[in-house]
Amino acid sequence: MTTSFTHTPDKTAKQTMNFLQAMLKDYHPRDFSIRLWDGSEWPAETVRPRFTLILKHEGMLRRMLRRTDTDLSLGEAYIYDDFDIEGDIQAIFPVARYLAGLDWGLTKKVQWGWKLLRLPNAQSQKNGGRGGAQISGSPHSIERDRQAVTYHYDVSNDFYALWLDRRMVYSCAYFASPDEGLEAAQQRKLDYICRKLRLQPGERLLDIGCGWGGLVIYAVKHFGVEALGITLSQPQADLANQRIRSAGLADRCRVEVADYREMDEEDGFDKLVSVGMFEHVGEALLSVYFQRAWQLLRPGGVFLNHGIARCATDPPPKGPTFSDRYVFPDGELVPIHVTLRHAEEAGFEVRDVESLREHYALTLQQWVQRLQARHEEALQIVGETTYRIWRLYMSGSAYGFWQGSLNVYQTLLAKPDHGDSGLPLTRDDWYCMSE
Numbered sequence: 529m530t531t532s533f534t535h536t537p538d539k540t541a542k543q544t545m546n547f548l549q550a551m552l553k554d555y556h557p558r559d560f561s562i563r564l565w566d567g568s569e570w571p572a573e574t575v576r577p578r579f580t581l582i583l584k585h586e587g588m589l590r591r592m593l594r595r596t597d598t599d600l601s602l603g604e605a606y607i608y609d610d611f612d613i614e615g616d617i618q619a620i621f622p623v624a625r626y627l628a629g630l631d632w633g634l635t636k637k638v639q640w641g642w643k644l645l646r647l648p649n650a651q652s653q654k655n656g657g658r659g660g661a662q663i664s665g666s667p668h669s670i671e672r673d674r675q676a677v678t679y680h681y682d683v684s685n686d687f688y689a690l691w692l693d694r695r696m697v698y699s700c701a702y703f704a705s706p707d708e709g710l711e712a713a714q715q716r717k718l719d720y721i722c723r724k725l726r727l728q729p730g731e732r733l734l735d736i737g738c739g740w741g742g743l744v745i746y747a748v749k750h751f752g753v754e755a756l757g758i759t760l761s762q763p764q765a766d767l768a769n770q771r772i773r774s775a776g777l778a779d780r781c782r783v784e785v786a787d788y789r790e791m792d793e794e795d796g797f798d799k800l801v802s803v804g805m806f807e808h809v810g811e812a813l814l815s816v817y818f819q820r821a822w823q824l825l826r827p828g829g830v831f832l833n834h835g836i837a838r839c840a841t842d843p844p845p846k847g848p849t850f851s852d853r854y855v856f857p858d859g860e861l862v863p864i865h866v867t868l869r870h871a872e873e874a875g876f877e878v879r880d881v882e883s884l885r886e887h888y889a890l891t892l893q894q895w896v897q898r899l900q901a902r903h904e905e906a907l908q909i910v911g912e913t914t915y916r917i918w919r920l921y922m923s924g925s926a927y928g929f930w931q932g933s934l935n936v937y938q939t940l941l942a943k944p945d946h947g948d949s950g951l952p953l954t955r956d957d958w959y960c961m962s963e
Contacts, residue, residue, distance in 0.1 A: 540586045540648060541566045547589065555626055560619065579615030587648045598628060603850030607916040617896070617919060621927035657913030658683075661857035668810040668858065670787045676857045677760040677808060685740070685767050687909045691898035695742035696767075699804035699834065700888035700936055710894045713887075718746040721801060723958045724880070724940055725832055726951075727751035731798035734758070734824060736788050737805020741768030741781075748781045753799075757783040758791065788820055796826040806835025806867075810860045814867065818874035827945035831876065834938045836888075837864045842933055855921045864937050876941035879951060885935045892926035 541564045548562060549570070556573065561580045563569040571577075583589065588610045602624065605611055613620055661679045665672035688696060693714040701713035702720050721743065727733065729752030735744050738757025741764075748755050759765050768783040800821055809817045821831050838844075840863035851859060868878055899906065899919060906915045928934035942949045 538566050538568075541568050544583070544586065544589050545570055551627060551630070552623075555623065560615075560623070577615065578619035579613050579617065581620065582612040582614060584610055584612065590648065598624075599845070599849050600847075600853060603854065603920060606920055607854070607913050609912070609916075617923040618893070618927050621924055657911040658854070658917060660853040663857050668813050670789060672858065673787065673808060674760045676859075680856055681739075681759075681761040682763050683914060684909050685763050687906060687914070688740075690902040690905055690909070691895050695746070696740040697742040698739050700884055700891045701894075702884065703887055703890050706890060710891070710898070713891070714742075715746075717887075718743055719750070720958065721803065721832060721834070721938075722747050722751050723960075724938065725799045725801060725830060726957065727753050727799060729753065732756075732795070733799045733801065734791070734797040736800065736802040736821075737808070738764075738768065738783055739804070740764050741771055741783050743801065743803060744768075744781050744783065745772060745775060745777060748777050749775065753780075755781045756797075757781075758786040758788065759783060760785060760787060788817065791820065791824055793824065796829075797824055798826055798829050800825050800829070800831040801834075802832070803834040804836075806833060807856065807859050807861060810858065811862050811866065814862070814870040815873060818871050818876065821941075822874045822876065822943065825943045827943055828948065828950045829943050830879070830951070831941040831943070832938060833867070833871070833941060834936070835867070836861055836934060836936045837867065838862065839933050839935065840865060850924075851921060854917050861934070864935070864939075867937075867939065871939070871941050875943065877944055877949065878939065879942045879949065880938075880940040880955070882938045883935055884938060885929050885932070888934075888936045889926050889929035892922050892929065896922050896926065 544564060545562070545568065552558060559572055559574040559578045561569055561572040561577045563580055563582045565583060565585050569580075588605060606613070661676070663672055663675040663679065665675070685696075688698065692698060693701075693711050695714060695718070697714045697718065700717070701710060702717035703713045704716065725733070727747055731753045733744065733747055733753045733755040735755065735757040738744055738759050741757055744755035744757040745768075747753050757768065759768070762785055765783045765785045769778075772778055772781050772783065802821075806817075821833075825831055838861040864881065868881070872878060896919060899915070899922070903915065925934065929936070942951060944950075
């Protein structure tokens with residue numbers, strides 16, 4: 529197979545393109561094109577390429593492939609504009625997976641190493657903006673967790689508002705069909721959670737990791753509960769309480785800046801919920817997390833825990849990942865069986881476990897589309913680097929959910945009152961959406 533170029537490239541460009549051609553010789557159909565810094569292009573094998581990979585300078589390929597932390601180095605090269613992706617960014621992840629899975633024997637390693645060394649070497653030209661997380665202290669201490677959460681969520685309320693739904697729900701929606709809009713799917717998710725909890729007027733609800741307050745506001749307005757939300761982000765709490773006041777709900781709903789380990793209410797709560805916070809807990813503290821939830825929940829109550837999990841057959845990542853450095857420092861994903869074991873050891877009875885994997889993939893796709901549509905506005909708020917970080921991490925996450933390395937589960941846990949769970953025999957009431 530020979531490479532066909534749109535025009536004759538310079539020497540280094542030709543060497544680079546030949547190198548890429550050899551690496552991708554068994555990848556078919558190659559549904560993307562590659563364009564180099566001199567304008568030369570290797571056309572896609574398909575009529576409509578899903579994306580174009582654009583290498584911005586001649587030293588990029590050598591610098592990238594000599595590093596062992598491929599996930600991190602590729603991510604940094606993208607956010608600092610060593611290369612760009614025009615078109616469907618999610619489509620690049622199967623290519624990355626293919627390259628990572630190549631079985632290079634010793635002979636090939638020597639051959640490719642020699643060819644790689646013949647290419648120019650250059651360092652990334654960082655374009656300013658958001659840097660990697662710099663957090664300190666004991667892993668998952670309250671203070672370190674506060675730093676980690678602040679790093680991710682305090683980027684800008686206005687930035688998140690560009691691409692989230694109007695309630696700013698930053699967790700997976702619940703779709704009736706793949707083409708449903710984000711607003712309707714997020715409302716359905718909030719309603720579904722409230723019905724799973726079987727909220728009743730006058731009950732006390734605690735939302736652990738409440739974000740911008742979308743769920744507590746919905747629960748108070750539509751189910752008549754009294755709700756408290758907690759977050760470690762002051763900007764989230766400020767906006768949430770502003771929205772609560774605007775809705776006229778301040779007498780029954782509030783959001784506080786607090787860690788779950790700092791909660792100590794003698795009266796307790798009838799229902800607990802945590803949506804999208806669980807990934808920050810850390811495996812070493814899962815027992816503490818569920819024990820505190822058990823203490824806060826009144827007998828006969830239920831706790832809905834909604835969190836992302838990794839596949840049990842996939843090994844944990846080695847070394848820092850792109851997400852560790854630029855997105856969710858100290859975030860940990862554990863298999864669902866680990867979560868359930870800790871919940872049961874704390875005393876909970878597992879009543880229901882539901883996977884929403886496809887729903888999260890659909891949610892992330894819509895988030896990416898909405899973010900890309902507001903690119904220019906995002907640049908005015910957070911700059912190009914932060915925009916690229918979120919575009920890359922959400923696209924990669926969508927791919928992870930589609931191909932199954934990531935999953936997300938809603939787990940309903942009960943605290944029976946002397947053996948009485950207080951739950952009906954069927955789930956019929958879960959599937960009638962509230963007005």
